[in-house]
Amino acid sequence: MINRYKKYLEIVDAGFKNILKEQAPFIKCKKGCSYCCKEGEYPLSELEYVYLMFYYTTLSDDIRAIINQNIDNLLKQNRQKFYSCPFLINDECSVYAARPLICRTFGLISIGKQKSKIPFCVDLGLNYASVYDKERNAFIWDENDAVVPKAYNIDRTVLRNNEKAELFDINFGEDKALVEWLREDYADKAL
Numbered sequence: 001m002i003n004r005y006k007k008y009l010e011i012v013d014a015g016f017k018n019i020l021k022e023q024a025p026f027i028k029c030k031k032g033c034s035y036c037c038k039e040g041e042y043p044l045s046e047l048e049y050v051y052l053m054f055y056y057t058t059l060s061d062d063i064r065a066i067i068n069q070n071i072d073n074l075l076k077q078n079r080q081k082f083y084s085c086p087f088l089i090n091d092e093c094s095v096y097a098a099r100p101l102i103c104r105t106f107g108l109i110s111i112g113k114q115k116s117k118i119p120f121c122v123d124l125g126l127n128y129a130s131v132y133d134k135e136r137n138a139f140i141w142d143e144n145d146a147v148v149p150k151a152y153n154i155d156r157t158v159l160r161n162n163e164k165a166e167l168f169d170i171n172f173g174e175d176k177a178l179v180e181w182l183r184e185d186y187a188d189k190a191l
């Protein structure tokens, strides 16, 4: 299953690469910017969690020690939401290649059930801030503009159930917040 999931991720990532290329004028994401990883819930499926933790075992002892300390601190806080991801080290993702699907959607506009979800960093003057009018809750652009802000069907529930997931026969399993997976996984482990 892991190998099939890796193949699936390659295709998903190629799609994200194209979106990021197209939306580049509005994207301010850069190395060291980690707002998305500091106040989230980070829901992910069992498969995503297993892959993430498999990748974690390939990291150096030093990195794993930092992550373990972060996990320990997080679990002591007893939080469900609005926590810093324990895999974030010095404002960089230590498990970037195996990050969950939701992390791959960070910074982009996603088509939601009722309305599009705009990345929260728009309020920090970052992604899409140059074309977003907060008071009117609307984007400002001219149809003659070479690139316009666009929402994509990238909600993680959509990504999990699209034709690519079907093609590779991916069974994602149940969903939980990252902290819940960690709480369950680390309940019997001495960090």
Ligand code: SF4
Binding pocket: 036, 037, 042, 085, 086, 087, 088, 089, 092, 093, 094, 095, 096, 099, 100, 103
């Ligand atoms: S897994 Fe990586 S990208 Fe996702 S929230 Fe954690 S540090 Fe950020």
